[in-house]
Amino acid sequence: MNKLKLNYTSLSFLPILVCIPLGYQLINNIHFGGFKLFQEFLISAFNPKIDNEIIITVIKRLNETILIGFFSWLVSIIFGAIFGIISSNIFYKIFNIPNFFYRILRFFLTIIRSIHEVVWGILLMQIYGINFSIGIIAICIPYIAVNSKVFAEQLETIDYKSFESINQINAPKFSSLITLIWNPIINTFKNFGLYRLECSIRSTVILGIFGIGGIGTSIFLSFQTLNFRELWTYLWSLAILIILSGLIFKKIKFNTTNKILSIFFISVFFITTLFSFSYFLYFIFNNNFENFNSVSSLFKSSSDLGLFDFLKLILETIILSLLSTGIAISLPPLVIGIFNNNTSKIFIKIFAFLLRLIPTPVILLTLLTFNNPSVSLAALTLGLHNAGITSKLLFTNLDSQDKRNYIAMKSLGISKKTSWLLGLFSQQAKSYLAYCAYRSDIIIRETAIVGVIGSVGLGWQLQESLSSFAWQEVTLVLIAYSSIAIFGELINGKIKNGLT
Amino acid sequence: MNNTVLELENISYKYKNDLILNKINLKINSGEKIALLGKSGSGKTTLISVLNGTIKPTQGKVKLFNESFEELDRKQKSKITTIWQDLRLIEDLSAEQNVNCGLLAENNFYFAFKNLLNISSFKKAHKYMKLCRLHNSIYDKKIIKLSGGQKQRVAIARSLIQESNILLADEPFNNLDPKLITTIKNLLLENVDKNKTKKSPKTALVALHRLDLLNDFDKVIGIRDGKIFFNIKRNNLKKIHLEKIY
Numbered sequence: 001m002n003k004l005k006l007n008y009t010s011l012s013f014l015p016i017l018v019c020i021p022l023g024y025q026l027i028n029n030i031h032f033g034g035f036k037l038f039q040e041f042l043i044s045a046f047n048p049k050i051d052n053e054i055i056i057t058v059i060k061r062l063n064e065t066i067l068i069g070f071f072s073w074l075v076s077i078i079f080g081a082i083f084g085i086i087s088s089n090i091f092y093k094i095f096n097i098p099n100f101f102y103r104i105l106r107f108f109l110t111i112i113r114s115i116h117e118v119v120w121g122i123l124l125m126q127i128y129g130i131n132f133s134i135g136i137i138a139i140c141i142p143y144i145a146v147n148s149k150v151f152a153e154q155l156e157t158i159d160y161k162s163f164e165s166i167n168q169i170n171a172p173k174f175s176s177l178i179t180l181i182w183n184p185i186i187n188t189f190k191n192f193g194l195y196r197l198e199c200s201i202r203s204t205v206i207l208g209i210f211g212i213g214g215i216g217t218s219i220f221l222s223f224q225t226l227n228f229r230e231l232w233t234y235l236w237s238l239a240i241l242i243i244l245s246g247l248i249f250k251k252i253k254f255n256t257t258n259k260i261l262s263i264f265f266i267s268v269f270f271i272t273t274l275f276s277f278s279y280f281l282y283f284i285f286n287n288n289f290e291n292f293n294s295v296s297s298l299f300k301s302s303s304d305l306g307l308f309d310f311l312k313l314i315l316e317t318i319i320l321s322l323l324s325t326g327i328a329i330s331l332p333p334l335v336i337g338i339f340n341n342n343t344s345k346i347f348i349k350i351f352a353f354l355l356r357l358i359p360t361p362v363i364l365l366t367l368l369t370f371n372n373p374s375v376s377l378a379a380l381t382l383g384l385h386n387a388g389i390t391s392k393l394l395f396t397n398l399d400s401q402d403k404r405n406y407i408a409m410k411s412l413g414i415s416k417k418t419s420w421l422l423g424l425f426s427q428q429a430k431s432y433l434a435y436c437a438y439r440s441d442i443i444i445r446e447t448a449i450v451g452v453i454g455s456v457g458l459g460w461q462l463q464e465s466l467s468s469f470a471w472q473e474v475t476l477v478l479i480a481y482s483s484i485a486i487f488g489e490l491i492n493g494k495i496k497n498g499l500t
Numbered sequence: 501m502n503n504t505v506l507e508l509e510n511i512s513y514k515y516k517n518d519l520i521l522n523k524i525n526l527k528i529n530s531g532e533k534i535a536l537l538g539k540s541g542s543g544k545t546t547l548i549s550v551l552n553g554t555i556k557p558t559q560g561k562v563k564l565f566n567e568s569f570e571e572l573d574r575k576q577k578s579k580i581t582t583i584w585q586d587l588r589l590i591e592d593l594s595a596e597q598n599v600n601c602g603l604l605a606e607n608n609f610y611f612a613f614k615n616l617l618n619i620s621s622f623k624k625a626h627k628y629m630k631l632c633r634l635h636n637s638i639y640d641k642k643i644i645k646l647s648g649g650q651k652q653r654v655a656i657a658r659s660l661i662q663e664s665n666i667l668l669a670d671e672p673f674n675n676l677d678p679k680l681i682t683t684i685k686n687l688l689l690e691n692v693d694k695n696k697t698k699k700s701p702k703t704a705l706v707a708l709h710r711l712d713l714l715n716d717f718d719k720v721i722g723i724r725d726g727k728i729f730f731n732i733k734r735n736n737l738k739k740i741h742l743e744k745i746y
Contacts, residue, residue: 164554165588169662170578171604175612179601182616183592262617 008429008499009421012333018326018379025376034369037226041366044228048236057218058237065204065214066241068132072139073200075276077193078269079140080147081185083109085177087148088155090163094177106152113145114485115478116448119462121207123474126466133283135212139203142445147196154188155181194249198242202359205238206449209361216359223365231362239357310461314480317457320379320447321488325440327383329433332391333425336398340420349395355388360446361453368454378447378454386443393435397428434499437492444488448481458484503530504566505666505703506551506580511560513546513726520546521557522726528666528703533689535714535734536707538723538745544707545585547723548668551705552582578605581664583672583688585707587655589643594618595654596639599625602661628657633683648675656684667704673713681713689716711742 006014085091087105092098121138128134158180166176208216215234222231335348355363364381371377406423410416451459458477465473506528513521521543528534538544549555550562553569562569564576581602589598593616600615600622614620622639629639632653643651652675659667667688673681689704706717714720720737722730722745729744 159588159591161584161586161588162590165582165584166590166601166604168552168554168580168582169602169605170574171601171607171612172574172609174609175604175607178609178612178616179590179593179604183590187592259617259619262619 007426008433009426012425012429012433013330015326016330016334018323022323022327022376022379025374026371026380029372029374029377031370031372038366038369040226041228041231041369044232045235047229048232049227049229050233054230054233058215058233061213061215061218061234062237062241064132065201065208065216065238068135068139068207068212068214069197069201069204072136072143072204073197074268074272075136076140076143076147076200077189077196078272079144079276081151081189082273083144083148084151084155084188085181085185088152088181090155090158090180091177093163094167094173094180109145109148110486110489111482113142113149114445114482114489115142116445117142117203118206118210118452119448119459119478119481121210121212122452122463122466125211126469130211130213132213133279135204135207135214137283138207138212139200143196143200143203147192150192151185151188154184158184194246197245197249201238201242201245202356206359206361209359210452219359219362223362235358239353242357310476310480313458313461313477314484316375317444317447317451317459317481317484320375320382320450320457321440321444321484323376323379324382324386324443324447325436327380328386328390328439328443329436331383331387332394333432336391336394337417337420337425340417345395348391352388352391352395355384356392358385360385360449364450364453373455375456378450378456381454382443382446382450386439386446390432390436390439394428394432397431398424401427430499434496437496437499441485441489441492444485504528505530505564506705507563507566508550509561509563511550511557511562513550513555514558520726521550524560524726524728526721526728526731528705530665530703532703532719533717534705534719534721535717536705536721536723537709537711537742538707542723542745543726544723545670546726548582548670548705548707552580552668553577554582574605578662579664580666580668581659581662583655583659583667583669585670585674587651589651589655589658591643594640594642595634595646595650596622596625596629598643598654599629599657599661602658605662624661625657628661629654631660631687632657633680649677649680652676653680653684656688660687665703667702667706669704669706671707671709673708673710685713685716 083105087102087109089099089102092102117139120141121134124134124138163180166179169176171179204212204214205216205219208214208218209220211217215238219231219234219238222228222234332352336345339345339348358366360381363385364378367377367381401424403424405427406419409419409423414422447457448459448462451457451461452463454460458481462474462477462481465471465477504527506526508524508526511521511524511526512519524547536544536547546555550557553562564572564580567576569577590601593601597615597618600620603624604612604615611620626636626639630636634650634653634657638646638650643654646654652672656672659669669688672688673684676684688706689702705721708714714734714737717734720730720732720734720741721728722741724745730741732741
C-alpha cells in the first residue's frame, strides 16, 4: 500500500477534523432557552434603531473610539518601527553590537506581546482605574511589540549583499542604516499600516466592552439590556468607520519623493515620538500610585489555586487555541471551495466581514443564547472570528492570482470545484498556511478574551484573580499565558520558516 | 620608495570545510592595473572581498598603505571602491539615488536622508551617469525597472563617483555591448577628475573572463583553486600560463 503523503493543499483542510470533537460537545450542550433571543438578534441586523438620541450617542462614542484607536495606532506603529529597527539583525551588523543584546531585546518583546491588550487593559485598570489614556497604553504595549516583530521581519529580508556593498562604501553607520532600511520601513507601513489601524479600532472596541469607553462599552450595554436594535446601530456604525478608514488610508499616497508629504510625515513622526515620551514621563511621575500598593503585596498574598486546577486551566487554554486555529485555517478554503460561484462569494465576503466586525465577546454571548459555556463554544467563537480574517486574506490572494491553470483545467472538462482546488487554491496553499501560522500566535493571545467571557481557561482565572486582588495568582496566570504564547510562537516560527 | 598600496600576507580563507583561498601573498603597487584571471569558482570574488575588507581572512594580514586593514579608520578604508559581480544595488531606490550612495562616505547623515527623500543634489551623480552613457530618462527609474546593461552601468557610476584611489572590480564588463565595453574600460582604468580634463593613473584590480581585454593592463594574475599560479607582466603572458588556470 502506498504511503499517505500530505501536501500544502491537504494540510490546509486537515485541521477541519477538529469539528468532530467540537461538534460533539456543542450538540451535547445545546439548550433551547435562547432561540427566540437569537432570532431577534438576527432580525435586528436589518432593522437597527435610528433616532436623534442614538445618532448623538453613536457620534460621541465613535469619537472616543477613533481617538483611542487612532492614537494607539499612531504611537504603536512609530515605536513599533523604532523597536523593529533595533531588534533587527541589520542594526547589530552595522553597529557591530554583540548578538547577545539582540536576543535579550527580542525575548523581552516576545513576552510583552504574548499578553493580550485586554489583559494589559484589565491589569492597568485595576492599578490606575478607568481612564482614557489607559486604553491607549493598554493597546500600545502589546502592539508596539507586535509591530516591532513585523518591521524586524521585513528588515531581515534586506539582501545581505546590499548590506555588504553599502558597508564597503564605508559611510557613517547611521547613513548606511537609513539607506538600507528606509524603503523596507515605508513599504511595511504601506502594506501593514491599514491592517494595524483596523486592529487598533477592533481592540479599542473590545477594551470598551471591558469598560474603557467608546463604542465597545455601548455595544456591551445594549447586549446586556437585550436591546439588539440599538446594538446593531452601533455595529453598523462601526462597520462604516472601518470601511471609511480603509478608503481614506488607500487614498493617501505615501510617495516618499513628494517633499511636502515627506516633511509632513517626518514632523508627525517626531511630534508623536516626543509627545509619547513626555506623556510617558508625566504618567510615571504624576500618577496616584495608591492602588499600586496592592502590587507590592504580590509576595505576601497567598494563592488558593491548586496545582491540578492550574494545570487543567493551562490544558484548557491549549485545547482552546488548537481547536480555534483548526477552524480558522480550514473553514475559509472549505466554504469558498464548496460554494464556488459569484453570488455565494458575495455572501461569504459579507459574512466574513461581519465575523471580523462583531467583537468576539458579542459573538460568544450570542452563541450562549443556545449553547452552554464550554471550551468548544469558546473555540467556535474564536475560530469563526479568525476565519473572518483568514478568509479576507485568502480572497485577496485568490483574486490577484494568475487564473490560467484554473481555466486550463476547466477547459479539460474537470469540475469547477476540482479546478478551483488544484488550479487555484493549491498555488496559494503554502503562503496561506504560512499566514495561518502567524495567525495562530494571535489566537493564543486572544484566548484571554473569550476565556474571560466564556468561563474557560486562564482568561477566566485571570479575571477572577484580578477581581479578588489575588496578585500571586495573577502573576502565575500571566507567566502561564506568556509561556504558552512564547512556546506557540516558537513552534509557529519553525512551521513558518519551513513554509517560506 | 615603497609604493605598495595593497598587500596580502599569507592570506587563507576557509568557508565551512572548504579552503577558498590558500596562503596568498600579493602586493599591488600604486598606479598598477592588474587583470585577475581564473575560471569560475577559482576564488576571484573571495580574493576581492578580502582585499576590500568585506571578508575577514581565516589567516594572514591585509594591509592598505602599509597599515593593517583592521586598524584603519572609515575615511582611509573608503579609498577602495568595488564593483561587484552581482552589482549589489538597492533595488527599491532609483538609479540616481543608488549612484549618490557612493557619496555617503564623504557626507553626513543629513545627506543620506535627503538622498532618500529625493531632495539632495544629483548633479555629481548625473555627471557620472552621463560618463557611463546612461540616458537621462532612466535617472529617476527604480533599479528593478532597468535592463541588465543599465544596472551594470549604474553600479559602475556608483563606484566612480567615490573617486577612490583603488578600484576592485569583479567582471565589470558583463551585460555590456562591445562599444560600451571600450567606453567603460577607459573610464575604469583612467582616473576621471572633477572637470574631466585631467586623467591620471588609478590602481585597479579587475577580475576578467575575456582575454581580448587584457591589452590595457600592466600585469596579469592567474588564480586556481584559491592559489595564485602566476603574477606576471602582461607582455610575458603565454598560452602555457592560461593552460595552468583554465
